Amino acid sequence: MLTDDGKNLYVSWDEYHGLIEKLALQVADSGWDFDQILCLARGGLRPGDVLSRVLDKPLAIMSTSSYRAGGGCIQGRLDMAQYITLPRGELAGRVLLVDDLADSGTTLKAVVDRLRGLPAITELRAAVIWVKGVSIYTPEYFVEALPTSPWIHQPFEAYEQTGLDGLRRKLTV
DSSP states (O other): OOOHHHEEEEEOHHHHHHHHHHHHHHHHHHHHOEEEEEEETTHHHHHHHHHHHHHHOOOOEEEEEEEEGGEEEEEEEEEESSBBOOSSSSOOEEEEEEEEEESSSSSHHHHHHHHTTTEEEEEEEEEEEEEEEESOOSEEEEEEEEETTOEEEOOGGOOOOOOHHHHHHHHHO
C-alpha cells in the first residue's frame, strides 16, 4: 500500500511496477498510435523500458539532470543532453515522451519545447506516473495526481545512500 502523509509518499518496488503497468495500459487504451518512445534518464528509464517492451516500440534515451544538491532533493539548474541515443535512425514521427513524474514540470516543459522545435517530430505526447499539484506542465498521460505535491520516495533511491561499502556489507552478510 502506498504510504502518503501529504508531505511524503513512500512507494515499494511492487507498487512502483504496478503504477508503470497502469501507465502502459492507459497509453494503449488511448488508441494513440505512436512510433517511438523517448525516456528521460534517470527517472524515466524504468518506466520507458517497461512501456517500450509492453507496447513494442523502440526506445530512445535523453539524459537530463536538475536534482543534484541536498542528496538529490533540491532542484537546481536543468542540464539537458545535446544528443538523443537511439538504436537506429533519428527521433521522428509520433513520439511518446516518458518520465517518472512531473514535479515542478520545468524539465518536462523544457524538453517538450525543445522537441517541438524538431521538424522530424510530427506529434508529441508525454506520459508520467505522477503529476504534482505544483507542476507547471501536465502530461497527456499520468496515473496519479498529487495535489499536495509530496516528496516521492521511490524504491531505487535507496541506492543513492548505499554506496559501494554498504553494498559490500549487504552482500557479504
